[in-house]
Amino acid sequence: ETGVTQSPTHLIKTRGQQVTLRCSSQSGHNTVSWYQQALGQGPQFIFQYYREEENGRGNFPPRFSGLQFPNYSSELNVNALELDDSALYLCASSLFQREDFLTTETQYFGPGTRLLVL
Amino acid sequence: KQEVTQIPAALSVPEGENLVLNCSFTDSAIYNLQWFRQDPGKGLTSLLLIQSSQREQTSGRLNASLDKSSGRSTLYIAASQPGDSATYLCAVRGGSYIPTFGRGTSLIVHP
Numbered sequence: 001e002t003g004v005t006q007s008p009t010h011l012i013k014t015r016g017q018q019v020t021l022r023c024s025s026q027s028g029h030n031t032v033s034w035y036q037q038a039l040g041q042g043p044q045f046i047f048q049y050y051r052e053e054e055n056g057r058g059n060f061p062p063r064f065s066g067l068q069f070p071n072y073s074s075e076l077n078v079n080a081l082e083l084d085d086s087a088l089y090l091c092a093s094s095l096f097q098r099e100d101f102l103t104t105e106t107q108y109f110g111p112g113t114r115l116l117v118l
Numbered sequence: 119k120q121e122v123t124q125i126p127a128a129l130s131v132p133e134g135e136n137l138v139l140n141c142s143f144t145d146s147a148i149y150n151l152q153w154f155r156q157d158p159g160k161g162l163t164s165l166l167l168i169q170s171s172q173r174e175q176t177s178g179r180l181n182a183s184l185d186k187s188s189g190r191s192t193l194y195i196a197a198s199q200p201g202d203s204a205t206y207l208c209a210v211r212g213g214s215y216i217p218t219f220g221r222g223t224s225l226i227v228h229p
Contacts, residue, residue: 004161033217042122042207042219043162056216090161106152107217109161 003027004093004110012116018079021113023091025072032074033107034066035090043090049074050096081117088112120145120212124220131227137195139223141208146186149211153182153193156205156222165206166193198227 003026013019025032031050035043045058049068063079072093078085092107121144131137141151150169154162166175166182168191174183181194191208205222212218 006161040221042209042221044219045216058216088159092162106164106167107162108164109154111161112159114159 004091004108006089006091006110006113008113009111010114010116012118013081014118015081015083017081017117018077019081019115021076021078021089021091021115023074023076023093023110025074025091025093026108029072029093029095029108031094031096032068032072033092033094034074034076035092036060036085037088037090037112039087046076083117086115086117088114120210120218122208122210122218122220124206124208124223126223127221128224129226131198131225133198133200133227133229135198135227137198137225139193139195139206139225141191141193141220143189143191143210143218145212146189147213148186149215151182151184151191151211152209152217153180153191154207154209156207158205162207198225200227200229202227 005024007022033048034046037043046060047054048056052068065077067075090109090112092109094107123142125140148170152167153165156162168175168184179196184191203226205224207219207222209217209219
């Protein structure tokens with residue numbers, strides 16, 4: 001058990017709809033990252049939030065957006081869902097200990113939300 | 119663009135064998151490399167984190183080495199057990215600080 005929780009565990013949506021996924025970070029962590037993992041692939045980095053601000057983004061379109069709240073919980077929002085958005089969505093929390101981001105942090109992952117877009 | 123390759127893609131071994139899983143990356147300018155384990159349909163569990171200045175890390179039956187100059191890391195599993203069956207992923211953090219994952223090695227250890 002990592003202490004990182006995600007909700008819901010499973011979700012079915014139709015193309016064009018919008019979805020919000022939630023993550024609760026491990027106590028004491030100040031950073032959260034979101035990943036998309038398609039079947040048989042490694043996780044792909046979507047973005048990372050540090051102290052409520054986005055500080056890194058992977059190769060994902062703007063319809064993927066996020067929020068980090070003062071209590072370090074987080075949301076991933078995806079608009080205009082496409083069939084290829086079907087995947088396991090993972091969040092990971094960590095503790096940045098240095099302001100220059102040359103961190104030694106270990107990421108702790110939640111169990112994921114499996115999204116199916118029909 | 120950083121690319122991470124893991125070999126082999128799949129491995130099936132009898133219990134008790136010592137194993138070596140390989141991870142290679144194209145850009146040697148990295149901050150750290152992390153090995154994870156993933157059980158089917160589940161999240162990732164961190165196994166070992168190696169900083170760019172380090173050569174290896176050990177935890178129990180696991181040992182990970184890093185050779186930055188050649189762009190390689192290996193995960194050594196001693197005396198494998200059925201409970202080690204999972205997918206093993208390596209992830210590299212480079213200059214942009216964005217982590218890049220390999221596709222993983224799917225391991226089955228049979229009794």
